[in-house]
Amino acid sequence: MNQKQIYELIEKFEESSLSELKVETEGFKIKLKSTSAVSVPVPSAVPAAVPPATHQQPIAAAPPAIEASGNNEIITSPIVGSFYRAPATDAPPFVEEGSQVQAGDSICIIEAMKIMNKLEADFPCEIVKILAENGQMVEYGAPLFEVRRK
Incomplete structure (x- = not known):
């Protein structure tokens, strides 16, 4: 790998969401680590908020089997x-x-x-x-x- 390829690799790594990258080839080894700490929120046992009720017309429930009269x-x-x-x-x-x-x-x-x-x-x-x-x-x-x- 030449110097230009290394700089391109570093640039692509910084643009990515990767936290670590290792590249090994014959006679060459590079390891990149992101210094920005990415925090992943841990879900807590807090009950979810109930969304406010909206005033919509009720949806007709799964239609009951309505039978047509006669030949209808x-x-x-x-x-x-x-x-x-x-x-x-x-x-x-x-x-x-x-x-x-x-x-x-x-x-x-x-x-x-x-x-x-x-x-x-x-x-x-x-x-x-x-x-x-x-x-x-x-x-x-x-x-x-x-x-x-x-």
Whole structure:
């Protein structure tokens, strides 16, 4: 190792988080130690602080298995988020009970991580019953609509 390589090695060592470095080659040996004392905090037996309660709408628990009546089907939430019936607070809802929808029609919005995800009907159907409340937090698989295929 030449002098330039040694200085580069020292410089890289100082930039790193290593506390010790040993390099041995034939006819050459170097040992570098960091003089800065790094203290690692030792966890104590102090109980963790309880975070303050926030006022959020309760998340619908793992959805109970809701059975559709007769030949009806249940449309469930594809993601966790907030269920909204309309695109805006002052806009009319996408659907009402009794609405006839075609495949591809928007039926609700589920907001997840500040992204508005439109849920579209996969098939032509009639909305028999709306099972979620506007603004309600819903889990993956939570029942949203009871529908009847056309």
